[in-house]
Amino acid sequence: xxxxxxxxxxxxxxxxxxxxxxxxxxxxxxxxxxxxxxxxxxxxxxxxxxxxxxxxxxxxxxxxxxxxxxxxxxxxxxxxxxxxxxxxxxxxxxxxxxxxxxxxxxxxxxxxxxxxxxxxxxxxxxxxxxxxxxxxxxxxxxxxxxxx
Amino acid sequence: xxxxxxxxxxxxxxxxxxxxxxxxxxxxxxxxxxxxxxxxxxxxxxxxxxxxxxxxxxxxxxxxxxxxxxxxxxxxxxxxxxxxxxxxxxxxxxxxxxxxxxxxxxxxxxxxxxxxxxxxxxxxxxxxxxxxxxxxxxxxxxxxxxxx
Amino acid sequence: xxxxxxxxxxxxxxxxxxxxxxxxxxxxxxxxxxxxxxxxxxxxxxxxxxxxxxxxxxxxxxxxxxxxxxxxxxxxxxxxxxxxxxxxxxxxxxxxxxxxxxxxxxxxxxxxxxxxxxxxxxxxxxxxxxxxxxxxxxxxxxxxxxxx
Amino acid sequence: xxxxxxxxxxxxxxxxxxxxxxxxxxxxxxxxxxxxxxxxxxxxxxxxxxxxxxxxxxxxxxxxxxxxxxxxxxxxxxxxxxxxxxxxxxxxxxxxxxxxxxxxxxxxxxxxxxxxxxxxxxxxxxxxxxxxxxxxxxxxxxxxxxxx
Numbered sequence: 001x002x003x004x005x006x007x008x009x010x011x012x013x014x015x016x017x018x019x020x021x022x023x024x025x026x027x028x029x030x031x032x033x034x035x036x037x038x039x040x041x042x043x044x045x046x047x048x049x050x051x052x053x054x055x056x057x058x059x060x061x062x063x064x065x066x067x068x069x070x071x072x073x074x075x076x077x078x079x080x081x082x083x084x085x086x087x088x089x090x091x092x093x094x095x096x097x098x099x100x101x102x103x104x105x106x107x108x109x110x111x112x113x114x115x116x117x118x119x120x121x122x123x124x125x126x127x128x129x130x131x132x133x134x135x136x137x138x139x140x141x142x143x144x145x146x147x148x
Numbered sequence: 149x150x151x152x153x154x155x156x157x158x159x160x161x162x163x164x165x166x167x168x169x170x171x172x173x174x175x176x177x178x179x180x181x182x183x184x185x186x187x188x189x190x191x192x193x194x195x196x197x198x199x200x201x202x203x204x205x206x207x208x209x210x211x212x213x214x215x216x217x218x219x220x221x222x223x224x225x226x227x228x229x230x231x232x233x234x235x236x237x238x239x240x241x242x243x244x245x246x247x248x249x250x251x252x253x254x255x256x257x258x259x260x261x262x263x264x265x266x267x268x269x270x271x272x273x274x275x276x277x278x279x280x281x282x283x284x285x286x287x288x289x290x291x292x293x294x295x296x
Numbered sequence: 297x298x299x300x301x302x303x304x305x306x307x308x309x310x311x312x313x314x315x316x317x318x319x320x321x322x323x324x325x326x327x328x329x330x331x332x333x334x335x336x337x338x339x340x341x342x343x344x345x346x347x348x349x350x351x352x353x354x355x356x357x358x359x360x361x362x363x364x365x366x367x368x369x370x371x372x373x374x375x376x377x378x379x380x381x382x383x384x385x386x387x388x389x390x391x392x393x394x395x396x397x398x399x400x401x402x403x404x405x406x407x408x409x410x411x412x413x414x415x416x417x418x419x420x421x422x423x424x425x426x427x428x429x430x431x432x433x434x435x436x437x438x439x440x441x442x443x444x
Numbered sequence: 445x446x447x448x449x450x451x452x453x454x455x456x457x458x459x460x461x462x463x464x465x466x467x468x469x470x471x472x473x474x475x476x477x478x479x480x481x482x483x484x485x486x487x488x489x490x491x492x493x494x495x496x497x498x499x500x501x502x503x504x505x506x507x508x509x510x511x512x513x514x515x516x517x518x519x520x521x522x523x524x525x526x527x528x529x530x531x532x533x534x535x536x537x538x539x540x541x542x543x544x545x546x547x548x549x550x551x552x553x554x555x556x557x558x559x560x561x562x563x564x565x566x567x568x569x570x571x572x573x574x575x576x577x578x579x580x581x582x583x584x585x586x587x588x589x590x591x592x
Contacts, residue, residue, distance in 0.1 A: 022198040023205035050170040057171035058214055058233050063207020085206050086558060087580050089237040089385035089430055089533055091412045093405040108428050109389040113557070114530060114582070116387045116428060118414075132404050132412060134385055134430040136531050136580065138558070234410060235432050237385055237533035237578055239560045241553040256576050257537040261409070262382060262434070264535045264576060266562075280552050280560060282533055282578040284383050284432065286410070318494040319501035346466040353467035354529050355507020362502055381502050385533040 005079055010036065013079060014071050021067065029064055037107040039071040045099045056096035058131075061103075065090065065119040065133045068105030073115035073137035076107055081139040086114070088135035096130055098123030105135075113139055153227055158184065161227060162219050169215065177212055185255040187219040193247045204244035206279075209251075213238065213267040213281045216253030221263035221285035224255055229287040234262070236283035244278055246271030253283075261287050301375055306332065309375060310367050317363065325360055333403040335367040341395045352392035354427075357399075361386065361415040361429045364401030369411035369433035372403055377435040382410070384431035392426055394419030401431075409435050449523055454480065457523060458515050465511065473508055481551040483515040489543045500540035502575075505547075509534065509563040509577045512549030517559035517581035520551055525583040530558070532579035540574055542567030549579075557583055 014034055018024055027049065032040040041064050049060040066085055074083040105119045119133035159182055166172055166179060175197065180188040189212050197208040214233055222231040253267045267281035307330055314320055314327060323345065328336040337360050345356040362381055370379040401415045415429035455478055462468055462475060471493065476484040485508050493504040510529055518527040549563045563577035 017200045020200035021205065022196055023207055026196045048170055048174045052165045052168035053230075057169065057211060059171055059207055059211020062210050062214075063205060066206055066210075082201075085240050087237060087239040087531060087560075089235060091235040091404075091430060091432060092233050093407070093412055108387075109424055111389070116389055116531075118428070118430075128405055130405075132414070132430060134387060134414075134428060136387060235383060235412075239552075239578060239580060241555070241560055256535075257572055259537070264383075264537055266576070266578075276553055280562070280578060282535060282562075282576060284535060313496045316496035317501065318492055319503055322492045344466055344470045348461045348464035349526075353465065353507060354510055355467055355471075355503055358506050358510075359501060359503020362506075378497075381536050383533060383535040385531060387531040388529050 009079065010075055014074060017074065018071065023063060024067060027060060027063060034075060036075050037072060039068045039075065039105045041068045041103045043101045043103065058092050061096050061121055061131050062090050064103045065105065065121055065131065066135065068103045069117035069119045069133060069135040070137055072105035072107050072117050076110045076115065077139045081141055084138050084140055086136040086138050088133050090131060090133045092131050094130040096123065100124055157227065158223055162222060165222065166219065171211060172215060175208060175211060182223060184223050185220055187216045187223065187253045189216045189251045191249045191251065204249065206240050209244050209269055209279050210238050212251045213253065213269055213279060214283065216251045217265035217267045217281060217283040218285055220253035220255050220265050224258045224263065225287045229289055232286050232288055234284040234286050236281050238279060238281045240279050242278040244271065248272055305375065306371055310370060313370065314367065319359060320363060323356060323359060328398065330371060332371050333368055335364045335371065335401045337364045337399045339397045339399065352397065354388050357392050357417055357427050358386050360399045361401065361417055361427065362431065364399045365413035365415045365429060365431040366433055368401035368403050368413050372406045372411065373435045377437055380434050380436055382432040382434050384429050386427060386429045388427050390426040392419060396420055453523065454519055458518060461518065462515065467507060468511060471504060471507060478519060480519050481516060483512045483519065483549045485512045485547045487545045487547065500545065502536050505540050505565055505575050506534050508547045509549065509565055509575065510579065512547045513561035513563045513577060513579040514581055516549035516551050516561050520554045520559065521583045525585055528582050528584055530580040530582050532577050534575060534577045536575050538574040540567065544568055
């Protein structure tokens with residue numbers, strides 16, 4: 001864990017990285033909350049991103065959960081690291097039915113190069129998640145000119 | 149496996165279902181090939197769907213691999229079934245760098261209600277995949293008015 | 297969820313099933329606690345079950361986490377169901393170093409036929425898990441003579 | 445990939461590492477074949493390792509698949525590396541019913557520090573696998589006195 005970096009600086013580098021993710025803008029993702037080790041994002045229903053039964057496509061859900069987990073991991077990495085998703089497993093527990101979807105990513109344990117996170121997706125303020133993710137992120141340091 | 153259904157009918161129900169997936173149209177996904185137990189789709193680079201380093205976002209890759217696996221599973225299900233993703237694991241083996249991405253989904257084994265598939269994503273005709281998926285799909289039969 | 301069954305009956309069918317798992321006896325697994333939706337088991341270090349560096353083999357850890365998740369799922373299933381593991385993902389966050397390993401399985405969400413659980417493994421009373429599991433279990437009803 | 449090392453030396457370091465895995469001896473695992481990027485192991489039915497219905501416990505299957513994938517990864521790593529499992533996903537496609545189980549691990553793609561493999565388990569010479577694994581392994585270099 002990187003606890004020396006001021007919270008302000010950590011928030012700034014996460015916001016800067018999210019702004020560079022065109023996919024987040026295309027999906028209309030809103031950044032709800034960041035703390036060290038935990039990120040919350042929200043996504044509104046949009047019929048451009050639906051599957052064949054009119055619910056949100058799992059791919060849209062997975063995109064945001066992946067980003068929430070990735071930024072939760074990034075929040076505990078050193079400032080000169082950048083973050084990549086190694087692998088994740090997503091369970092779709094129920095259709096993504098609703099208007100507003102809240103997605104959380106939380107660090108389970110952070111090692112030197114690998115950070116494991118869990119994500120959960122909730123519809124319209126429901127208490128039980130409709131999707132759950134377990135994700136493995138990696139910190140990279142070595143590519144000049146690449147950050148975030 | 150459902151081998152009694154004519155190939156024509158199987159192709160027709162898959163095409164009809166894909167057409168109802170608005171997410172596929174939004175991503176600009178092209179259906180390349182369908183045979184029983186195997187589906188191939190293609191996705192072009194589009195900077196609306198990028199991550200922070202300018203590569204295609206893992207969420208776009210996962211969306212198409214998930215659909216390729218889902219339709220591979222659907223191709224071996226009885227005509228009155230519809231298909232849902234239960235869970236998948238995706239490994240991102242390299243950045244999604246390229247112009248045209250080919251995604252395959254293939255049935256590993258089909259049971260009565262669960263079908264397990266593997267997916268692979270290739271960039272610009274490369275031989276080695278840049279992403280690999282293992283997915284569990286379920287056949288559903290019981291919701292009136294729902295199909296595909 | 298199956299909330300009509302008395303807790304006593306639920307405990308009895310879980311204990312009966314565990315007693316039939318020879319693998320649990322071979323590993324020396326201890327049943328620590330059962331409540332509806334959550335099961336805790338313990339495993340002692342044993343050099344018969346080590347990997348090449350002298351730590352507990354991931355297979356031993358996974359066996360017990362899988363059983364803890366499976367019985368957590370089983371605890372919320374109807375009495376005539378039996379439980380099978382469909383798939384799980386395990387992250388090994390640190391070596392399994394210690395003398396006594398506590399493994400918990402907890403239901404995230406239970407559907408009609410599929411139950412998703414999360415498992416965590418802790419060494420010697422540590423607060424942070426050294427392994428995390430996300431598991432998909434299925435309830436089966438239809439094989440005469442098979443239960444648990 | 446590490447192609448400079450002679451095949452003999454690669455076989456020798458894999459055999460030496462397997463011999464240090466007490467879990468493999470306890471399960472009675474047999475090393476069937478090794479080539480660079482692919483390892484095959486076999487396991488005989490043993491009622492010490494069964495689940496509640498008398499089939500082989502998923503934990504025994506997962507232990508051997510994990511080792512087959514781990515050694516497939518190890519076979520392409522530099523001689524001074526040692527291998528650790530980061531995470532794997534296993535699908536149990538059918539009960540492990542049979543007398544002799546063959547497990548294969550194969551490298552999908554090897555990066556500098558992470559190697560992704562796929563494993564399959566077959567019962568009594570069947571053509572279709574009864575279990576499938578997707579595994580992420582890591583090469584470690586930095587702990588003095590640790591190898592394999």
